[in-house]
Structure formats: structure tokens, C-alpha cells
Amino acid sequence: MSFGAGLRAVLASLGVLGLTLAAVASPASAADGTPTAPTQLFNGNRHCSADVNRPTHLWARDGLVITGIPGTTGDSLVTARYQIWPTTDPEQITTVTRDRARPRFEAPATVPAAALTDGQTYAWQAQTVAGNAASEWSAPCYVTIDNTRPANAPTLSSPNYLPDGWNQGGRPVTFTLNANGADDVTGFQFSWHQDLSVIGTSIGDYGIPQPVDPYSDPEYFKRADTPGGSATLSLIPPRGAGVMTLWVRSLDRAFNGSAVTSYTFRVGSTAPTVTPAVPSPEFGRKTTFTLRPDAALQSTSPVVGYSVQTGDGQGGTRTVDVTAAEDGTAQVELTLDGIYGELLQVTSRSANGWVSDAASWNISYDTTPTVTSDVYPENGSSGGAGVPGTFTFAPKVEDVVNYTYSFDGGPEVAVAAGPDHTASTEWTPDTDGFHYLTVYATTRSGIQLASYDYFFTVN
Structure with a gap:
């Protein structure tokens, strides 16, 4: 997955639909202020680079989104106009606009992929148009289109956790990651999970992107020591024992990812x-x-x-x-x-x-009470309709203070336990046939213990 792929979902929420390729577009409402050059310039949701020798590298296979906040001294809707051209051919200008843009909000527009060439460096600038008036152009930003991911997957090795046999756990795992001959690699993304996350950008107030350098997150990213070089990791595995796998891919300057590779090893138990x-x-x-x-x-x-x-x-x-x-x-x-x-x-x-x-x-533990009856033995047949029977409850654990029971799923009744922690109740069946008693005990500290079902038949 590429950096650009993660950004497209974010940009869709900003309403990029409806942008048109045009030389000039005027807003629907008349301007009531003076247009000023746009600010907060971003490309591909990454910062504008004003240095032609250090352009921002971007994936743009689906087009390049450029954006800025159009400026005006009034509050009417304006048009954000963008021009982009190859640095090797300044006369080859492509213009895109965002109509009916709101002042103080980012106004993104998309340069079609057909107007961009992989490997080419471009300059672009922005202008605010209000009615028949236009601001000065902003200073140019520079981008290099990079739609090609690193050619080779990285190589992985570990000097202290070998892939064959079981390793003694306790020390962090040392990994060496190498670009494996892909000279455009600037770093690596890694995870203990096979599905590596998409690199994206949060959008802040007024639609302003909040780009963050992925390499500022050492839990998942590590910059290479030199372009096309290597990096060393020291990681604690996600669990203390078993089969572990680290998944890694290389990243180029546009954060295009290489094919993913992995390193699997085994750690013996270190349980106490x-x-x-x-x-x-x-x-x-x-x-x-x-x-x-x-x-x-x-x-x-x-x-x-x-x-x-x-x-x-x-x-x-x-x-x-x-x-x-x-x-x-x-x-x-x-x-x-x-x-x-x-x-x-x-x-x-x-x-x-x-x-x-x-x-x-x-x-x-068995915390159910013991139940006995003088007339109606458990799982037995005795007595008769209208014949009373006594049911006695005794605890299997200490400190029981009462019992709660019900017959045949009827209302629950509580009875206090005596000094010996037992209790009794008398019950008279009004029908013959199958009946049951459900009872549980409660301790002095308020713990409701496990319930017990007592089954019997009335003659």
C-alpha cells in the first residue's frame, strides 16, 4: 500500500469531487474584498517544499492533490487557481481550479494523472481569484512524481535470535534490515502483525493537513542510515514465548512500499x-x-x-x-x-x-448448598399433594448467613441461617408429579454463592 492510497480516503471527505480543468473560473458570488495569495500550501497532504533541490516525492498514480487556503480581505466565496509545470519545461502549464472556495479553508484541486510523468519534477503555485480580480501567485512548491515502489523486498537477519531451533528469551531481539540493492530506499516499516498499516495524514481545523514524519514513530518505522542502506532494530517481542514473526517492507522517499518480507524465530518459555x-x-x-x-x-x-x-x-x-x-x-x-x-x-x-x-x-470450588428433605428425597418419589415436607439447607463453605430459594420457578424467598449456618423451610405441594427447588446461599461479606437445583416427584 502506498502513501497516496491512504490519502485519497482523507481527501474524499473534503469534497474534492466536482473540480474541473480550466484556465479561469469565477465564483458564483461577487467578491467584496481584495484577493491575496493563498497560504498553507500542501501537496499530497504533505508540506510544500520551496527548495527545487529538495522536492517532495509523491505517489500520484490517481492524480496529484494540491491545496492551499485562498486569501481575501472579505468573506465572499472565491476561486483557488493552481498552475503546475515540469521544471524542465516551464511553458507546459496545466491549470486546475477549485470554485466557490471558502476563505480560511483549504481548497483542494486535483492535477490529473495524465498530466504527470513518473520521475519528473514539477513546480506549482497558487492564486486567489475574486470576481475579475486576482492575487499575486504564491512562491512555487516543488514535487517529484514517484509512482514506482522499491524494486526489491528488504533482507532481515538477527544475530541473537536464530531462525532454527528455540532461543532463550530475555534479551531484546536485534534485527538488521537491508534495502537489498534498492537504492531509492530511505527507511523501513515493520510490525509483529502481517498487515502493515497505511501511512496517512490527519486533517485539522479548516481542512489543514497535519503531516507527521512516519520515522518519528520508532515503534513501527526506522530510517535507513543512508539511501539504499540499512537499519538496526532492538525490539521486545509481543509475547514471552512461542513462534514470533516480524514483517518488514522498505519505503522510498514517496513512502511507496516494497514487497513485504518476514523473519520467523522461536522463543522458549520464560514463565515464572x-x-x-x-x-x-x-x-x-x-x-x-x-x-x-x-x-x-x-x-x-x-x-x-x-x-x-x-x-x-x-x-x-x-x-x-x-x-x-x-x-x-x-x-x-x-x-x-x-x-x-x-x-x-x-x-x-x-x-x-x-x-x-x-x-x-x-x-x-463447590459453593452450592446441600439440600435434604424428610419427606421428599432428591430424585425420589414420595409424599403426596397436600402433604407438607421440610427442606433443610446446609453450607459447603464458611460464613453463610442466609439462603434464598424458590419452588418450581416461583417467587424467591429468603431465610436466615442459624448459628450452625443451616436453615429449614416447610413446603406443601398442591399437585402431584415433578417438582423442583432452586436455592443459593449468601455469605456475611455479601457473596452470592452458586445455586443448586433439587429435583423430586410428588406421589
Whole structure:
């Protein structure tokens, strides 16, 4: 994908449609001020270059968009007129206009691709037309048309993470990128994702482009040391272990991209170990976990902290950051209150930014209450319509203070637990056949525990 391709979507929103090739175009409304030369000149949404020896290089296979803010001392609509010519033939002038342009707003016009030659340098200038009056021409801008992408994909190599076999993780990956004989390459674009982003430009107030040098973003771009040269990267992989691939393409002065190439390598696990103070911590109790770094990782890049994420089995997660001691170990105290269990995932963080893959620890809990009945046994058949039965609820975990139940999907009823944390209720069926009871307990801290369904048949 090219720089120009990304800009066309932006320019469409500015209303480029309707521009015409013409020598002169007058606005529909009469001017009530004096026209002045346009300012804020841009080409291809990049800055105007006033230096003929350092023209802006642009992709223009679909035409070249040039723009400026037409000037006037009044507020009436005006016309922005642009002239462009090859620097080698100043008599070969092409004129394009933007009619009914608003003062103080950018007024883009498109030079047709048929009027431009790949590799040719052009000069262009802008003028404001108001009625029968015209301003002076702006100083010229210089562009070189570059519709040809670099001929070769770059080459990649790494001295410390080899493509064959598994590599010990912990150190940043060093990459050397080379233009591979394409002498128009000025830099490289890279990513851990195969789809490299389109290079574009934001549009600010009054339609003024806000161009940014892509090479100011070191996360994805690196300038070559010389045109057609090379660059060195030092990168932390996006995850701590597994198969990694870096995708790279070369860029020329117009930000045309070469074919994409890649470098694939493997990193062994650097996950820490997670050890609870007791083998099977109880539900609702605070438990201390000891976190220890991978020994090879600690010797390569000392661990300075951990990220501990807990999941309760119902989609709820919590994350705690823990600082490591000098030897890379740490302790964290957690309350395990997931009603179905807890899953811990722990990653270590080294001083150089390396983040390990995750170590996992989990435990399951049954927090449903136990249900018994003197008349209506579970999954049994007994009693009869009009025959009352007592249903008793008992906890499987500590600190239960009440129970909430319903019969056959009816309204919920709450009953307080006694000193022994049990509770009972009497229920009389009014019909025979299949019936069911749903009940869950609540702890003193307000945790609603897992519910239990109790099925029985009335004779």
C-alpha cells in the first residue's frame, strides 16, 4: 500500500469531487474584498517544499492533490487557481481550479494523472481569484512524481535470535534490515502483525493537513542510515514465548512500499512459578502466593515485578501488580472468592521491558448448598399433594448467613441461617408429579454463592 492510497480516503471527505480543468473560473458570488495569495500550501497532504533541490516525492498514480487556503480581505466565496509545470519545461502549464472556495479553508484541486510523468519534477503555485480580480501567485512548491515502489523486498537477519531451533528469551531481539540493492530506499516499516498499516495524514481545523514524519514513530518505522542502506532494530517481542514473526517492507522517499518480507524465530518459555502457602486453599480465605522467576530469565534479565490476574470463572477478572525483591521473587496475598473456583495467570516483567509468558494456577470450588428433605428425597418419589415436607439447607463453605430459594420457578424467598449456618423451610405441594427447588446461599461479606437445583416427584 502506498502513501497516496491512504490519502485519497482523507481527501474524499473534503469534497474534492466536482473540480474541473480550466484556465479561469469565477465564483458564483461577487467578491467584496481584495484577493491575496493563498497560504498553507500542501501537496499530497504533505508540506510544500520551496527548495527545487529538495522536492517532495509523491505517489500520484490517481492524480496529484494540491491545496492551499485562498486569501481575501472579505468573506465572499472565491476561486483557488493552481498552475503546475515540469521544471524542465516551464511553458507546459496545466491549470486546475477549485470554485466557490471558502476563505480560511483549504481548497483542494486535483492535477490529473495524465498530466504527470513518473520521475519528473514539477513546480506549482497558487492564486486567489475574486470576481475579475486576482492575487499575486504564491512562491512555487516543488514535487517529484514517484509512482514506482522499491524494486526489491528488504533482507532481515538477527544475530541473537536464530531462525532454527528455540532461543532463550530475555534479551531484546536485534534485527538488521537491508534495502537489498534498492537504492531509492530511505527507511523501513515493520510490525509483529502481517498487515502493515497505511501511512496517512490527519486533517485539522479548516481542512489543514497535519503531516507527521512516519520515522518519528520508532515503534513501527526506522530510517535507513543512508539511501539504499540499512537499519538496526532492538525490539521486545509481543509475547514471552512461542513462534514470533516480524514483517518488514522498505519505503522510498514517496513512502511507496516494497514487497513485504518476514523473519520467523522461536522463543522458549520464560514463565515464572506460582506456589500457594497451602496446597489447597479454602474458599474465601486469604492465601499467600510465592512468585519465582524463571532461572534462565533471571540470569539474562533480572525480574523486577509481576502482573497477577485472577479470574472467578464467571468472566470477572482482577489484576494486581507486584514488585519483586532483588532476587526476583515476590509474594502476593489474595482472597480466593470465585464461587466456581479461581484461575491465576502470572507474568514476570524484567528490567529491560521483557514480559514473560504466563504461568497458570487454578483451583475449583463447590459453593452450592446441600439440600435434604424428610419427606421428599432428591430424585425420589414420595409424599403426596397436600402433604407438607421440610427442606433443610446446609453450607459447603464458611460464613453463610442466609439462603434464598424458590419452588418450581416461583417467587424467591429468603431465610436466615442459624448459628450452625443451616436453615429449614416447610413446603406443601398442591399437585402431584415433578417438582423442583432452586436455592443459593449468601455469605456475611455479601457473596452470592452458586445455586443448586433439587429435583423430586410428588406421589
